[in-house]
Amino acid sequence: MIDIQKDILKKYFGYDRFRKGQEEVINSILQKNDTIAIMPTGAGKSLCYQVPAMALSGVTVVISPLISLMKDQVDSLNEIGIKSTYINSTLSSIEITERLFDAKDEEYKLIYVAPERLNSREFLNFLNDANISLIAIDEAHCVSQWGHDFRPSYTRISQAIENLYERPIVCAFTATATSEVKDDIKKLLKLREPNEYISGFDRENLTFSVIRGENTKKFIADFVENNEEQTGIVYTSTRKEAESIYELLIDKDYKAGIYHAGLTDEQRTKMQDDFSYDNINVIVATNAFGMGIDKSNVRYVIHNNMPKNMESYYQEAGRAGRDGEKSECILLFNPRDIQTQKFFIEETIHNIDRKEYEYKRLQYMIDYCHTSNCLRKYILEYFGEENIEDKCKNCSVCNDNEEKEDITVLAQKIISCVYRMKERFGSILIAQVLRGSKNQKLLNFGLDKLSTYGIVKEYTVKEIQEIINKLIADDYLVLSQGQYPLVKMNKKSVDVLKGNENVFMKINKKVKKISNSDNELFDILRELRKEISTRESIPPYIVFSDASLKEMSIYMPQSEEEFLTIKGVGQSKLEKYGNLFMEKINEYRKNKNIETKEIKKETKKEKVKSHIITLNLYNEKKSVEDIAKERDLVESTVREHLFRCAIEGMEVDLDKLLPDEYEKQIEEVVNKVGYNALKTIKENLPDEISYFHIKVFLHKVKG
Ligand code: ADP
Ligand code: MG
Numbered sequence: 001m002i003d004i005q006k007d008i009l010k011k012y013f014g015y016d017r018f019r020k021g022q023e024e025v026i027n028s029i030l031q032k033n034d035t036i037a038i039m040p041t042g043a044g045k046s047l048c049y050q051v052p053a054m055a056l057s058g059v060t061v062v063i064s065p066l067i068s069l070m071k072d073q074v075d076s077l078n079e080i081g082i083k084s085t086y087i088n089s090t091l092s093s094i095e096i097t098e099r100l101f102d103a104k105d106e107e108y109k110l111i112y113v114a115p116e117r118l119n120s121r122e123f124l125n126f127l128n129d130a131n132i133s134l135i136a137i138d139e140a141h142c143v144s145q146w147g148h149d150f151r152p153s154y155t156r157i158s159q160a161i162e163n164l165y166e167r168p169i170v171c172a173f174t175a176t177a178t179s180e181v182k183d184d185i186k187k188l189l190k191l192r193e194p195n196e197y198i199s200g201f202d203r204e205n206l207t208f209s210v211i212r213g214e215n216t217k218k219f220i221a222d223f224v225e226n227n228e229e230q231t232g233i234v235y236t237s238t239r240k241e242a243e244s245i246y247e248l249l250i251d252k253d254y255k256a257g258i259y260h261a262g263l264t265d266e267q268r269t270k271m272q273d274d275f276s277y278d279n280i281n282v283i284v285a286t287n288a289f290g291m292g293i294d295k296s297n298v299r300y301v302i303h304n305n306m307p308k309n310m311e312s313y314y315q316e317a318g319r320a321g322r323d324g325e326k327s328e329c330i331l332l333f334n335p336r337d338i339q340t341q342k343f344f345i346e347e348t349i350h351n352i353d354r355k356e357y358e359y360k361r362l363q364y365m366i367d368y369c370h371t372s373n374c375l376r377k378y379i380l381e382y383f384g385e386e387n388i389e390d391k392c393k394n395c396s397v398c399n400d401n402e403e404k405e406d407i408t409v410l411a412q413k414i415i416s417c418v419y420r421m422k423e424r425f426g427s428i429l430i431a432q433v434l435r436g437s438k439n440q441k442l443l444n445f446g447l448d449k450l451s452t453y454g455i456v457k458e459y460t461v462k463e464i465q466e467i468i469n470k471l472i473a474d475d476y477l478v479l480s481q482g483q484y485p486l487v488k489m490n491k492k493s494v495d496v497l498k499g500n501e502n503v504f505m506k507i508n509k510k511v512k513k514i515s516n517s518d519n520e521l522f523d524i525l526r527e528l529r530k531e532i533s534t535r536e537s538i539p540p541y542i543v544f545s546d547a548s549l550k551e552m553s554i555y556m557p558q559s560e561e562e563f564l565t566i567k568g569v570g571q572s573k574l575e576k577y578g579n580l581f582m583e584k585i586n587e588y589r590k591n592k593n594i595e596t597k598e599i600k601k602e603t604k605k606e607k608v609k610s611h612i613i614t615l616n617l618y619n620e621k622k623s624v625e626d627i628a629k630e631r632d633l634v635e636s637t638v639r640e641h642l643f644r645c646a647i648e649g650m651e652v653d654l655d656k657l658l659p660d661e662y663e664k665q666i667e668e669v670v671n672k673v674g675y676n677a678l679k680t681i682k683e684n685l686p687d688e689i690s691y692f693h694i695k696v697f698l699h700k701v702k703g
Contacts, residue, residue: 003635008054008055010570011571012054014080014564014573018047019043019044020043021039022047025171025199033193034171035172035197036186036197038182038197041175046073048171049136049173053109053110058130059111060135062111062112063136063154064112065115068272072294072539075538075542077110082109083108083109085102086113087112087123115153115157116153118156118159124163128164135168136173140154140173140185142154143157143184144188146180146184170189172191177198177383178311182196198384201380203318203321206329207327208317208375208396209395210330210331210369211332214470215469217248221252223302228281229281230300231282231299232299232301233282234304236284237286237337238305246284259283260285260289272293275295278539296546297323297541298322300514305334305337306338307341307365308345309362310365310368314379323545325547333370335469335478342362370473373390377390377392404506405507407467411476413452414467415476416497418477419489419497420451421433421447423488423489426484427465428465429447431465432461434452434453435454470505472487475490475492477489520588522549524588528584544573545567547568551566551567561637571691611644614641615641639692643692643696657692658693658697662697663697665689669684670698
């Protein structure tokens with residue numbers, strides 16, 4: 001069984017190994033168990049039901065909340081040679097009937113629907129008539145009131161399943177880990193003794209940072225400038241802030257977009273498409289944006305504000321780096337965010353238990369913004385993991401080795417100014433007093449008579465204000481509630497004033513540049529990817545992920561076999577795009593006079609060429625299956641090896657690679673459509689006859 005799964009993983013998805021947790025979930029499903037899997041955003045949940053869909057006979061129905069995502073997912077699957085479709089309200093009723101008709105004939109392995117579809121009699125009839133082996137419920141937290149995207153129609157799924165003559169395997173996926181949500185999923189979906197898998201919540205390629213009290217607009221503008229070529233998302237908690245940051249970025253001529261619930265449907269679709277198609281690099285959005293985004297090459301997610309809880313934060317931040325490449329997740333904390341979030345809770349939640357629950361979750365989020373321990377450890381422990389290393393060396397706390405300055409004296413000046421101003425003013429006026437500004441309001445209040453007037457000359461008003469913000473963020477001062485918050489003192493302020501506590505702080509923070517290992521060839525390949533994307537109307541990351549392009553640019557594959565070793569390249573992508581990309585790579589090599597590659601992607605250290613080793617085993621009368629096992633290859637690779645030997649003129653019995661009845665069928669088609677139109681030949685043949693079979697046939701007849 002394990003072989004089938006690995007075979008599918010390599011052949012279709014082009015990956016060599018499963019990620020943590022995937023294999024267990026897939027095994028559980030294939031052993032016909034109801035299964036619930038909790039894995040973080042970007043961990044690879046889709047593959048956990050897509051691989052079983054291919055391994056099982058019959059059709060898999062995927063229930064997913066957003067119709068905007070379905071097209072992309074279905075396009076991705078069809079790209080890698082897995083026949084799929086979706087049924088939703090964007091289709092005409094004729095189209096729906098047609099698709100269902102084809103689905104009944106098992107033309108598709110996967111069908112995506114929204115839960116609302118289960119209200120349709122036509123669809124329910126289809127479920128009963130067709131051979132449905134698996135129902136996968138994606139984003140299953142939508143079934144729970146405690147989840148952040150509660151969708152009432154999700155609660156009707158179990159009813160629909162119960163009404164089927166034959167109950168398929170049911171599996172549910174979510175990134176939400178609270179036990180309330182998990183229990184609701186099991187109960188409301190009526191899962192039958194489900195196997196439960198909670199995979200590690202760690203996303204090693206993500207770097208987590210919390211930055212407190214920074215001028216967020218300046219930070220974001222600098223960050224975008226430093227990382228102009230990279231793709232990112234900036235989350236804000238209000239539309240107003242989204243708009244103001246968007247305008248700032250547009251003013252500076254960055255390729256930016258905006259997304260929030262106040263835009264029209266068309267505007268939102270356009271923004272989402274522009275983002276998917278790499279037409280814009282950064283999108284400024286409220287949390288209305290995201291569920292509809294599976295884009296794999298997001299390199300950073302910046303939170304301009306603290307979100308309402310850790311679940312939301314981790315889900316939003318987790319949209320960075322789905323392709324496994326290094327990415328940044330930065331949270332800019334401002335004490336005012338706490339008030340905003342409390343305000344949201346007060347305004348929107350009326351049930352007392354629920355309110356208390358949300359306040360509790362908010363507190364964890366606030367603590368995350370203030371912890372002086374490893375951020376990753378904090379996150380993982382929040383999600384219930386144990387025995388986590390104390391330091392991850394990949395978060396802003398662990399990496400905080402830049403020397404902090406001792407700013408105790410400056411802090412004392414500021415705090416004593418707050419004291420002398422009787423805690424009755426906001427941070428701007430305090431900064432103006434310290435700086436000795438001649439502002440009229442200040443003079444009217446007689447604040448220029450204070451002993452702290454003009455005692456901080458070495459910083460501008462703006463800088464002093466930022467330092468005050470940082471003192472607040474680190475709890476050396478507090479901000480009162482209300483629209484015009486006043487700066488007040490607390491016990492820590494007094495300790496600092498009395499000289500009982502020293503204050504250390506980084507005053508000038510350098511803005512990070514995401515380490516950019518992209519090279520010239522990468523950029524060339526990226527351009528080619530964009531061309532293909534435009535031509536075929538599929539987003540660039542569906543053509544190839546950044547990770548795939550990166551490997552191509554390093555290993556410079558020159559043969560089909562080498563191309564297949566690239567991460568994310570399966571049989572279908574090889575056939576569709578292999579030549580196009582290898583041409584560009586060759587051109588680049590010629591221009592640069594790169595004779596032979598210095599680096600080769602080797603899976604095994606072998607002197608003898610891999611395909612020849614395969615041939616030798618084959619000549620020892622071992623079957624393709626045995627060779628695959630022995631060499632830890634997938635069967636399709638073994639066959640490719642043998643075929644390559646044949647092409648290179650070695651003696652190989654090709655009859656074994658091409659069953660007689662296939663040969664006959666191909667021959668008939670070739671007689672009709674000719675030798676040259678590979679794609680047409682394929683289209684005229686049943687699915688089980690692959691491009692590989694056709695190529696073997698053509699080699700046999702043409703040599
Ligand atoms: P989730 O639904 O858990 O948020 P996705 O299913 O969208 O995550 O997968 C995220 C990305 O990870 C996709 O680009 C997918 O192709 C990639 N991926 C999944 N499994 C693997 C794997 N075993 N090896 C490499 N990449 C993988
Ligand atoms: Mg998903």
